[in-house]
Every structure is written in structure tokens, then in C-alpha cells.
Amino acid sequence: MTITITAFERSPDGGRGLARDTRVRWALEEAGQPYEVRLLSFTAMKEPAHLALQPFGQIPTYEEGALALFETGAIILHIAERHASLLPGDAGSRARAIAWMFAALNTVEPPILEREAGGYTDRGKVWYEERRAMLEDRIRVRLGQLSARLGDADWLEAGFSAGDLLMVSVLLRLKASGLLDACPNLAAYVARGEARPAYKRAFAAQLAVNAGRPPAG
Ligand SMILES: N[C@@H](CCC(=O)N[C@@H](CS)C(=O)NCC(=O)O)C(=O)O
Numbered sequence: 001m002t003i004t005i006t007a008f009e010r011s012p013d014g015g016r017g018l019a020r021d022t023r024v025r026w027a028l029e030e031a032g033q034p035y036e037v038r039l040l041s042f043t044a045m046k047e048p049a050h051l052a053l054q055p056f057g058q059i060p061t062y063e064e065g066a067l068a069l070f071e072t073g074a075i076i077l078h079i080a081e082r083h084a085s086l087l088p089g090d091a092g093s094r095a096r097a098i099a100w101m102f103a104a105l106n107t108v109e110p111p112i113l114e115r116e117a118g119g120y121t122d123r124g125k126v127w128y129e130e131r132r133a134m135l136e137d138r139i140r141v142r143l144g145q146l147s148a149r150l151g152d153a154d155w156l157e158a159g160f161s162a163g164d165l166l167m168v169s170v171l172l173r174l175k176a177s178g179l180l181d182a183c184p185n186l187a188a189y190v191a192r193g194e195a196r197p198a199y200k201r202a203f204a205a206q207l208a209v210n211a212g213r214p215p216a217g
Helices: 021-031 072-081 091-121 128-150 162-172 184-195 197-210
Strands: 003-008 036-040 061-064 067-070
Touching (some): 003 197, 021 162, 067 072, 091 128, 128 184
């Protein structure tokens, strides 16, 4: 069955891999699943045809026959449940890998996203610097906790899983900020994720869409 995902026609990041189709592409590459991509303009994302698939008018979506999914966590869980390379077979290990998927999206990502979004929307406000410092403190706390848990292990549990895929995807947003520098084991963890051939293919595929096009803005 053909799998089709949606992605930005022109990504605001110009192809740095931060748009969330990259994590879905990565999961599909880890799973060895071919896929097609439907590119959308910002206008098309808010039109009824796309809203029927994604109620919030966002990318990515995932279509496979009669199944249409939105939310990257749900999409990656769906892919991972069908591929041993992304979730272990043993029930307990599987549940723990899924816990890390939720931790990435619910516990680690929120302050990272708020900091990033504030950089677009709040610059120039009198409270901007104070709020940014507060958000960076919150991020540092989470990074410290995650770093302590990871220790010198390669991955969060016994082997690479969809939990690592999402956690690395979330941490990649911090690469340019310097915030990862205080936790060398996390910086190395992110580098290990980026070094995976499946990630490289996913990154290259989204970059190819954006190469030569100015970022949407
Ligand atoms: N929680 C959603 C977030 C999706 C999301 O924020 N997508 C961004 C691109 S990375 C988007 O479509 N932004 C445009 C918009 O919200 O209008 C998910 O994980 O799928």
C-alpha cells in the first residue's frame, strides 16, 4: 500500500531538517518503507481538503490506504508498531520505548518550542529577554535530567528505538543555540542519531525539496 506524507512546499527553515516531516521520513527510512510526499503551500494547509486530514492545518500527515493520521507522535507510533527496528518485541521494553516517545514530546519539547516560537513572535517586547532566560533555565533543567539518565549509554534503553528517534529530533532544535554544549553526552547522542544512515536519507530528502528555494517567511 502506498504511503503518502505531507510536507512544506517551502519550509520556513529552508531545509535544516526542523520541519516535522523529517522525523516521519526518518521513521519510514528506519523501517525501510518507501513513501511519497505531497508538498503543500501555507494556503493549501488551511484549506478544507487538508483540514479534513489535519484539523489544525499543519504538516505532516500520513495516508496509507483508507487510514489517515496526523500528529507526528501518533504517526511514528503507527510506523514503529509494525517494524521491529523501531520498537522492541518484548512488551515491557516496548512500553518503555513508548514512554520515551511521550517524554520527548510532552516533557522535553515544550520549553524548546516556546523558546523557538518566542524568537519569531516576541522579539522587541520589553519582557522578551527575561522570558527567554526563564525558558532557557527550564530547558537546562530538562537537559540536565536527561543527561543524567542517559549517562554513557548510546541510547535511552537497550537499543535504538522510536523513543530515541523522537528525542533526538526534539534535541536537534537546540543545535544552533549552544544549550547542548553543557551536556556533552547529549550532544554525542544527537550526533549518533544524525549519523544513522536512515536519518541522513531523511535529511537529504527534505533538503532536496528546499534546495534553491528561499525559506517561506
Ligand atoms: N503536534 C504536531 C505539530 C505539527 C506542527 O507544528 N507542524 C508545523 C510544521 S513543523 C506546521 O505545520 N506549522 C504551520 C502551522 O502551524 O500553521 C505534530 O507533532 O504533528
